[in-house]
Amino acid sequence: MTTATKSTAQYLEHFTEFEKRAAGGELPWLRKLRREAFARFCEIGFPTTHEEDWRFTNVAAVANTPFRPAPPNPTFAKEGQMWATIDNMKVEGAGCRLVFLDGHFAPELSSSSRAAITVTPLAQALAAEPGLIEQHFGRYEDARRDGSTLGFSALNMAFAEDGAFVHFGRGVVVEGPVHLLFVSTLDEAPLMNHPRNLFLVDENSQASIVEEYIWLGGGSGLCNSVTEIVAGDGAVLSHFRASHQGAGDEAAARNGSGFNISTLRIQQGRSANVSSHSVLLGGTLVRNNVHPVLAGPGGECLINGLFLCTGSEHIDNYMLVEHASPHCNSRQFYNGILDGHARGVFHGRIIVHKDAQKTDAKQTNRNLLLSDDAQIDTKPQLEIHADDVKCTHGATIGQIDDDALFYLRSRGIEEDSARKLLLLAFAEECLARMQEGAARNHLEALVRQRLLGFSGRPSKGSTQD
Numbered sequence: 001m002t003t004a005t006k007s008t009a010q011y012l013e014h015f016t017e018f019e020k021r022a023a024g025g026e027l028p029w030l031r032k033l034r035r036e037a038f039a040r041f042c043e044i045g046f047p048t049t050h051e052e053d054w055r056f057t058n059v060a061a062v063a064n065t066p067f068r069p070a071p072p073n074p075t076f077a078k079e080g081q082m083w084a085t086i087d088n089m090k091v092e093g094a095g096c097r098l099v100f101l102d103g104h105f106a107p108e109l110s111s112s113s114r115a116a117i118t119v120t121p122l123a124q125a126l127a128a129e130p131g132l133i134e135q136h137f138g139r140y141e142d143a144r145r146d147g148s149t150l151g152f153s154a155l156n157m158a159f160a161e162d163g164a165f166v167h168f169g170r171g172v173v174v175e176g177p178v179h180l181l182f183v184s185t186l187d188e189a190p191l192m193n194h195p196r197n198l199f200l201v202d203e204n205s206q207a208s209i210v211e212e213y214i215w216l217g218g219g220s221g222l223c224n225s226v227t228e229i230v231a232g233d234g235a236v237l238s239h240f241r242a243s244h245q246g247a248g249d250e251a252a253a254r255n256g257s258g259f260n261i262s263t264l265r266i267q268q269g270r271s272a273n274v275s276s277h278s279v280l281l282g283g284t285l286v287r288n289n290v291h292p293v294l295a296g297p298g299g300e301c302l303i304n305g306l307f308l309c310t311g312s313e314h315i316d317n318y319m320l321v322e323h324a325s326p327h328c329n330s331r332q333f334y335n336g337i338l339d340g341h342a343r344g345v346f347h348g349r350i351i352v353h354k355d356a357q358k359t360d361a362k363q364t365n366r367n368l369l370l371s372d373d374a375q376i377d378t379k380p381q382l383e384i385h386a387d388d389v390k391c392t393h394g395a396t397i398g399q400i401d402d403d404a405l406f407y408l409r410s411r412g413i414e415e416d417s418a419r420k421l422l423l424l425a426f427a428e429e430c431l432a433r434m435q436e437g438a439a440r441n442h443l444e445a446l447v448r449q450r451l452l453g454f455s456g457r458p459s460k461g462s463t464q465d
Helices: 003-008 010-021 028-044 081-088 122-128 130-136 150-158 250-254 402-410 415-431 438-451
Strands: 096-101 117-121 164-168 178-186 191-193 196-201 206-217 220-231 236-245 257-268 273-280 285-294 300-309 314-323 329-338 343-352 359-369 375-384 389-398
Touching: 003 010, 010 028, 010 150, 028 150, 081 178, 081 206, 096 117, 117 122, 122 130, 122 164, 122 196, 130 196, 150 220, 150 257, 164 178, 178 191, 178 220, 178 257, 196 206, 196 236, 206 220, 206 257, 206 438, 220 236, 220 273, 236 257, 236 438, 257 273, 273 285, 273 314, 273 438, 285 300, 300 314, 300 343, 300 415, 300 438, 314 329, 314 359, 329 343, 329 375, 329 415, 343 359, 343 389, 359 375, 359 415, 375 389, 402 415, 415 438
Parallel strands: 096 178, 164 196, 178 206, 191 220, 196 220, 206 236, 220 257, 236 273, 257 285, 273 300, 285 314, 300 329, 314 343, 329 359, 343 375, 359 389
Antiparallel strands: 117 164
């Protein structure tokens, strides 16, 4: 029995049962996609540290945990703590909200969309608009060739059933963001869910979307999500992704094992402008894959992120930006703050294809280590096949600036407060790149709350130069 077979055999029974009840099971093209994906997953299994794109992240804990699919039609008491926590996780000013509990739509916690746009659970869209979904579903995120996602993308497609389908029609301008909230419950019997999202942003439309993933409970769970975004010619989209422990349940969740694997695949048309903002606020093991392809000339892409981890948390960020057409600009900015025994990874890769002349690409990774035991692995990478380009990359690793700390102390600010101010200023570098409005305000509040758990002090025995 091969290594891949050993780690994937437990999923065969789950997949057989899933096929019998899965939404869209009557669609031949969808059944084919699922079966091909499951066969691919059984062939390659989970990635190992021998794979270059996973060399800093060991997923053995995921491979060895006997996850089972979360049961459909989740229910819980309206007077319970979980209901209150989810009900309070709102983006003020959002146009609508869809809530998913362990990968399944929860209509009683969701609000309807505006008439000008379509925001609906994917399971319902498969029944209502199967032709439109078929044109795009699984056409961009390709588990057969992308080493950055390997078995996780294939596993997601095999168990793809629900998630969000969002469609902004041609020329539509939407002010408030669409809020998508995915809740994973950490249970003693480990549950897995595989949200699959498809966002279509048609020609010359303007919109924003907030994808938010939270953990509740103190057991173990796997959330393995894939989001495909298709931005048409001239479209403008601001996409926000946040992952964190649910408010009021942080201590319990941190005693559990929350595994969060996410993949964002963006396909940009001519002169499309897409901003992707990620705010990752901890987790046992978090892998954040972001892969935009600037497929049309004149496109612009901003990949902006902030990650905070402490204790023994592990957050791995893999950025792959492909310039496939000329006259395109891309920017990558990622900041990390690490405390305790946490480990962070930033692997930023830019590929400039042969025909992508006049490319302008920049990549920057900055990190603060608050403990001698914290670790960051950073790997900026350029792969250029064109000869008329401007591409730069850089990475820095440091600690809190003693001069800045002294300045604040000399102004009468207590030391702990001064350190928190410096951490917030470092985080604000990423938050400031977000367009002002409801989405930014929501993420900024989450960051401020999370930073309360960071001391900003060096660990015992450490020194700051």
